[in-house]
Amino acid sequence: MMKKWAIKSGIVLLLAAILWPQHTFAIGTIFSRPLWETKTYNKMWIKTVDANTTIEGQIATTVVHQVFRNEMNTTVEAVWLFPLPENAVVVELQYEFNGKWYKGAITERQEARQEYEERLRWYLDPALLEYMGDNMYRLSIAPINANSDVQTKITYVELLPYEFGVVDFTFKLNAVQMSPKPLQRVSFSGVFKSDSPFTAFRSPTHEGTTAMSITKDNPQQYTVIFGDENFMPDKDLQINFETRRDDVEMNVIRYSPTAEDSIGTDSYYAIWILPPDDVGDDQVIPKKIVFTADVSSSMEGERIEQLKQALQEFFKYLQTDDMFNIITFGTTTFAFKEDLVAASPENLEDASRFVTEIGALGLTDIDTAMRKSLEQSFSEGYANMIVFMTDGHPTWGETGVPTIVDNIKKANTKNVKIFSFGVGEDVSKPLLVQMSTENGGYAEFIAEDDDIAKIIGNHFKRISKPVLTDLDIKIPGLSISDPFPKPLADLFWGSQVRQMGIYKNAGTFPVFLTASIGDKQVSYESQGIFPDTPGGHRFVPRLWAKAKIDHLLDEIAIYGELNELVDQVIELSLKFQILTPYTSFYADPTVIRNKSEMQPEDFVLFQNYPNPFNPSTTITFHLPENGFVTLKIFDLTGRLVCTLLREQKNAGFHVLQWFGTDASGQKVAAGVYLYQIEFTNSGGEMLVLTKKMSLVK
Structure with missing residues (x-):
């Protein structure tokens, strides 16, 4: 059964602990503050960053080794918020403690956070890596001793983006730019x-500098080395490369696990399909395309101007055999033409004038706009598609997401691919994801400060030359299951299509790709070796698991956090050690120090946990010697609420719980309370410590 916790609110609270004092927070920054205190976090020095990458084709495995320096004269907790590339999967976290490295394990997020806090209270050394959304990660490490170093190693695997024949590798070097002073050393080495x-x-970012070395080892391998010292990085490191293809290419890779992998006995495969480098006009499928755009009142201002720019870009990528139309909608729907028209110079000139006159007004009737778009004369022999853009939720006509999606599915009788773009934060992601994925397209979400015209213009460029449609992969004789993604996308010039799955039996089998070029059926064949002996490309199972997790997260976005969906995400995350919004990496020393080694020498009252709390909280204190202890709770007026403890105690750690009640056992009101400990030592001296805590309802 699914554990009950509030994922979204948990993320907000974790971020708020850092964001609240600062108001703003830059990516790739390290902050620290004295342990057990609630002071504002200060920047922490990132001493060194060393990265090593191995790239085979489009698969990159990167190990990043960081050394952080606590320059304060006190023990601190550090928090690092950093980004990774869009398709990256964190597969390993290592943490150095007392000269020995420890490996983190994926656990359920709430369990990891509780374990981290528990270890922290007992003064051990844990590290916790959490996924914060949008491929942003948070690494918490504590305690870090005064004037000392702490080291981490994070390993991630990514499928490198391929667009317009170019593969792009980016190392987020700029993510360390907020160190309070230059780094002693930054290095990167990669084999491609x-x-x-x-x-x-x-390297469009660093080529030609004395810090960068690019060596061609042979026609199929390059080595890249970058390094600098006393350096403040101010941009990411990018490497672009291209390889030669004269026809549609299929690549098959696989992996059969060993017992040490602990992922079961199933074997995994991945298939890449890429178009040729050059596509002539005679190889391009003509397309019928409708651009359906939200022009409701919320699009007023810069958004409507960027929409107009995007449409002008759209016209540039239309071929002479294409047909197109533009449909705008607010409370009502308007079309450039009643039906699709040829992309002739006259029609394009008229369409440009139509776009110039577009204004923003009205509510948002998505249902009517999509049904009208699907009534256009789409037909066989064409790549049929709709590009849809909105910045909001349906507010007029039919507003129910399931009904709108069902209406679109019923109206889509010509296998029209739907590509959706959501602009800003206030957009119906479940609607856009479902109506796109169920109709052979994809949904993309554009941030408030992104360039709408550029992003949608790149999409038009990507889909301007359809090469293959209605793709299907068959491997006769091989028993396969759970292929992802579902369904396969169309293959366009400058893009790629991939499928990952599980196979049960072994052997050499023909791999057939069937597809359509216009109204003609074509088939491509490649031989695939699928052994059951351990070995192959070890990252393949994780790529498959990541694809399935992404599919399940899309389902969660549509249907909500249903137990069966969340449980599958957690199960896959734990099995394949992939970080998700529901799990965290947690590492601490596996050999616990004996109690005398981890006890502080002083009289200490720790911050209660959890805080804020409801209905109960834990209070921990440490005594350096035997003595008499009184622990009292006061409200902010100084009125005594209750006495939790009044007795002789031995030296060491002690733990109490307060259940939010007064001396008579009645529940107290929500608010801020003081807890105060009085300790009388063997010399008769009384020591007093006080802290605040918050009870919430």
Whole structure:
């Protein structure tokens, strides 16, 4: 059964602990503050960053080794918020303590956070890596001794983006720019391998500097080394490369696990399908395309101007054999033409004038706009598609997401692919995800400060030359299951299609790709070796698991946090050690020090946990010697609420619980309370410590 916790509110609270004092927070920054205190976090020095990457084709495995320096004269907790590339999967966290490295394990998020706090209260050394959304991660490490170093190693695997024939690798070097002073050392080393010869290899960000070395080892391998000292990085490190393809290419890779992998006995495969480098006009499928755009009142201002720019870009990528239309909607729906028209110079000129006159007004009737768009004369022999853009939720006509999605599905009788773009934060993500994925397209979400025209313009460029449609992969004789993604997307020039799955039996089998080019059926064949002996490309199972997790997260976005969906995400995350919004990496020393080694020498009253709390909280204190102890609760007026403890205690740690009640056992009101401990030592001296805590209802 699914554990009950509030995922979204948990993320907000974790971030708020840092964001509240600062008001703003830059990515890739380390902050620290004295342990057990609630002071504002200060920047922490990132001493060194060393990264090592191995790339085979489009699969990159990167290990990042960081050393942080606590320059304060006190023990601190550090929090690092940092980004990773969009398709990255964190697969390993290591943490150095007392000269020995420890490996983190994926656990359920709430369990990891509680374990981290528990270890912290007992003064051990834990590390906790949490996924914060939008491929942003938070690493919490505590305690870090005064004037000392702490080291971490994070390993992540990513499928590198491929667009317009170019593979792009980016190392987030700029993520460390907020260190309070230059880094002692920054280094990166990478080996880039390809089955096909490289036709281009370059670094648009760092090539030509004395800090960068690019060596061509052979036609199919490059080595890159970058390094600098006393350096404040101010930009990411990018490497772009191209390889040669003269026809549609299929690549098959696989992995059969060993017992040490602990992922069961199933074997996994991945298939890549790429178009040729150059696509002539005679190889391009003509398309019928409708741009359906939200022009309701919320689009007023810069958004409507960027929409107009995007539409002008749209016209540039129409071929002479294409047909198009533009449909705008607010409370009512307007079309450039009643039906699709040829992309002739005259029609494009008229369409440009139509776009110039677009204004923002009205409510948001998505249902009517989509049904009208699907009534256009789509037909076989064309790549049929709708590009849909909105910045909000349906507010007029039919507003129920399930009904709108069902209406679109019923109206889509010509297998029209739907590509959706959501602008800003106040957009119906479940609607856009479902109506796109169920109709052969995808949904993309554009941040408030992103360039709408550029992003949608790139999409038009990507889909301007359809190469293959209605793709299907068959491997006769091989028993496969759970292929992802579902369904396969169309193949466009400059893009790629991939499928990952599980296979049960072994052997050499033909891999058939069937597809359509216009109204013609085509087939491509490749031989695939699927052994059951351990080995292969070890990252393949994680790529499959990541694809399935992404599919389940899309389902959660549509249907909500249903037990069966969340449980599957957690199960896959734990099995394949992939970080998700529901899990965290947790590491601490596996050999616990004996109690005398971990006890502080002083009289200490720790911050209660949890705080704020409801209905109960834990109070921990440490006595350096035997003595008499009184622990009292007061409200902010100084009125005594209750006495939790009044007795002789031995030296060491002690733990109490307060259940939010007064001396008579009645529940007290929500608010801020003081807890005060009085300790009389063997010399008759009384020591007093006081802290605040908050009870919430």
